[in-house]
Amino acid sequence: MRKILLLLLSFGLVTAIIYGTLKSNELEKPHILILKEKYSKREYKKEADHSKFEILNQDFPNPREITKACEYCHNLTAHEIMKSNHFNWERVEYVKDRGIVFIGKKNAINNFCIAAQGNEKACAKCHVGLGLDEKGNLFTDPTNIDCMICHDNTETYMKASERGGEPEKSLDFKNIIHNVGKPKRSNCGVCHFFGGGGNNVKHGDLESIQFEATRDIDVHMAIDGVNMHCIDCHKTKEHNIFGKLYSLSSMNRERISCEECHTNTPHNDDIINEHTLKVSCQACHIPIYAKANATMIYWDWSTAGKLKNGEPYIEKDAEGNKTYMSTKGSFKWGKNLKPDYIWFNGTASHYLIGDKIKDPKSPLFLNTLHGSYKDDDSKIIPVKIHTAKQPYDPVNNILIQPKLYSEEKGSGAFWKDFDWIKASEMGMREHGMPFSGKVGFIETKMYWPLNHMVSPKEKAVRCEECHTRNNSRIANLRDFYIPGRDYSPLVDRIGRLLIVFTILLVFVHGSGRIVANHIRRRRTR
Amino acid sequence: MKKRVLIYKGFERFWHWMQAILIFFLIFTGFEIHGSYTFLGFKDAVKYHNLAAYLFLLLTMFAIFWHLTTGEYKQYIPTLKNIKAQLDFYLFGIFKNAPHPTKKTLLSKLNPLQRITYFGLKIILIPTSIISGILYMMYRYPTRHGIEAINIDSLEIIAIIHTASAFLMVTFIIMHLYLITTGDTITSNLKAMLTGYEEIEDDKLHPEIK
Structure with missing residues (x-):
């Protein structure tokens, strides 16, 4: 009786353990469905119709006037963007073995156009400001923030090439500023999809x-x-x-x-x-x-x-x-x-x-x-x-870091004069870096x-x-x-040898028995 | 005179054949996980290997219980007595159709060589497989919040021990399968394990009474 009880008890315990280990929680609603519901309902509701604002119903001769108009209402956000890496092109970072440093497009070197410095006028096409000078200095006046590059929802805003971040002059600015909103894919993608040229x-x-x-x-x-x-x-x-x-x-x-x-x-x-x-x-x-x-x-x-x-x-x-x-x-x-x-x-x-x-x-x-x-x-x-x-x-x-971009020939820029030595000399001098001439x-x-x-x-x-x-x-x-x-090559090799050896042993022993049996039978016959 | 005797009881046969099926399956899926070949696909191989491992664990627990409660564990206590005679039989006698040097009896089903082999299998090889296998299944990547003392930094040693015992198990199975044929007739051992009955010399049934 005691044996049966013990047996039942241990059996029950083991079943409980196995059930607990193997069962999955199918009853909960799959998390992925909750996420899908969340994003299918989402819509961006605009908080204001910008075409109704008087200040935005005028012709703007200069994009800086537009920024000013934005800041007339959004008067607390200008300084935020000026603290961001999108504006400064650098962050304060702690780096092992280097300490606290500013890292950004100003001092890092990349694998593509090498670096931005010395080429700011062209690179600023993807800067959220309206101006970078040739030395890479930011214009720190808040009117130089480019609100439209991120907030234009018409998908028509465009910066001009090699103009330090200024927009194209021919744009319909009124339409753009009447249709501003949260950044869409196009706002981010226009820079981030095309990085590297x-x-x-x-x-x-x-x-x-x-x-x-x-x-x-x-x-x-x-x-x-x-x-x-x-x-x-x-x-x-x-x-x-x-x-x-x-x-x-x-x-x-x-x-x-x-x-x-x-x-x-x-x-x-x-x-x-x-x-x-x-x-x-x-x-x-x-x-x-x-x-x-x-x-x-x-x-x-x-x-x-x-x-x-x-x-x-x-x-x-x-x-x-x-x-x-x-x-x-x-x-x-x-x-x-x-x-x-x-x-x-x-x-x-x-x-x-x-x-x-x-x-x-x-x-x-x-x-x-x-x-x-x-x-x-x-x-x-x-x-x-x-x-x-x-x-x-x-x-x-x-x-x-060679000097790449320049507007005219003869300045030493590689993209105009195609001379590595001259372009390197120019580029390194602009950085205050030594150059050996090689x-x-x-x-x-x-x-x-x-x-x-x-x-x-x-x-x-x-x-x-x-x-x-x-x-x-x-x-x-x-x-x-x-x-x-x-895997361990040693264990695998020994293991395989062992198996082969065993099979051979069985084969030899087995055929020995067959042969012996055969001889014995012949003798008794 | 020979008599038909129930030599392997019902549970013993069930245990033996379940164990055989599970070990074959574990080896088959295990070597796929090891990377030796592809058949089920890695994911399914792992899934079924783990499932079979739990079943094997369950079966082993029942078997231990059975062995202890019935006293059958005594069958496996190794002895050096007659071991030379048994070796002589496999090396020479078997070719001359000599009789088995040790007789199967109800109280001593295993010959001395079997005793040593099964003792090693049950005390060393299977426990090694099971323990390394449990560690393998329960292995968690080392984490910061784990208890330092029981953190295992790498799966490597566990996996290699598990693999090595699998190779030894394959070796055992090959030998085991061959030695089935060394009974009184080629198939008498197999029949005994299937039906439970084997013909045993009557006078040897209870040698201690004689």
Whole structure:
């Protein structure tokens, strides 16, 4: 009797444990449905009809007058934007081994047009102010804020080329200022989709297709899906926009994450939820990037400057991507690319102008993203790695920032005179940097974390794309053990030998018995 | 004179065959997770491997209970007695159609070599598999908020031990399958494990009474 009771008791206990482990909470409403409901109801309601304001019903001879008119009512917001990185092009950051520094377009070097400094007049086309001078000085008068670049909802506002951030003169300003509102995709996209001098050159996951994306391209921004706008995720506090990229940022702050909406256990499968501790959402849910248009993966400045009949020229491939420009050098492009994967804890360091290059023979990373398996804050993230060949001073061992843009020939600007020595001398002098007179070329690399172009869940990376011995997506991350990819070669070899040896033994012993049996039978016959 | 005797009781046979099925399945799915081949796909292999592991754990608990309550565990206590004779039989006697040096009885179903092998299997190999397997399943990535002392930094050692015991288990199974054929006739051992009955020399049924 006691035995039966004990048996029943242990059986009941074990069943309870198994039930508790295996059951999933199907009763709760799936979180994703709540999110879908939220964004299907959303609409942007305007708080005021700007065409009714008398102050906006006049002809404005100068865009600064428009800013003044905006500030007449919005008289407390001007100073906010002047504190933001969109206006200042730099942030105060604490960087390991460097301390507290200002980092921004003024002192960082990138893998594309190298740097903004010395070329402000052209680069200011993507500045939220109406003026930057040639020295990069901001006009600190609040009337130089450009409200329209972000708040125009007519999609007609446009800045003029190479005019320091001034708008085109021919625009219908009255229509624009009567139709201002929260930034739309077009307001952000006009700069952020075209960084690096063309569509999708820089990011790979942010490009003009996202003005009107389908679900296959981007589940969040899809017009046939939840149709989210940039600012649905990139929330703004006092004109400071959250979510940033580590081309220039260094600290783990003001980031936005998938988890804010999706929680960190969004799957029904506990084993997959467990992954979220070390694997970012993006790593599995952005299986490919540059889905619609190619993104630039290689930029070789060293070939720039070739001329045909004394004139600069451009070559394009079959898809219309530029493969050579006399002004910029050679390019390589990629479409439907598999990301690279790295550990990342939210902090980065940057090569800043004047930093010594330790080893010119190996590639120089312009932004180093920190992280490792052992680091509790690190997750595996997908990145685009862009490679370039850039001019550097082989004597002083620093990257050169050449003078590129100028309005007329003979000023030494590379895009007019095509002379590396002169352009380097000019550029470095403007920075107050030494220049030895020699120009070499060095390979530089840059990480571009991928956060957009999230694919529908059916297309997420499958288990066996990482958990495999051959061509694992994370084949380069070797500081930890994952099943399916890793094994002990010694244990595997010994194990296999043992099995082979046992089979042989069985075979020999077995045939021995058969032969012996056979001989015995013959004898008895 | 020979007599048909129930040598493997109902639970014993159920336990043996369930264990056989589960171990085959665990090995099959396990080596897929290990990366040796692709059949079910990694995700399903993990899912079914874990499910089978829970069933195996359950079965093992019942088996331990059964062994302890019935005293059958005594069958597995290793002995050095007759071990040389048993070795001699497998190395030489079996080719000369010599009789088994040790007789199966109800109180001593296992020959000395079997005793040592099964003892190793039950005390070392299966516990190693189970413990490393539980750690493998319960393994959580090291986190800041975990209890430092029980944080496991890496899956590597756990996984390698689990793999090594799987290789040993495969080796055991190959030997085991072959040794089935070394009974009185080629199939007598298999039949006994299926039906429970085996023909045993009558006078050897209760040797201690004799």
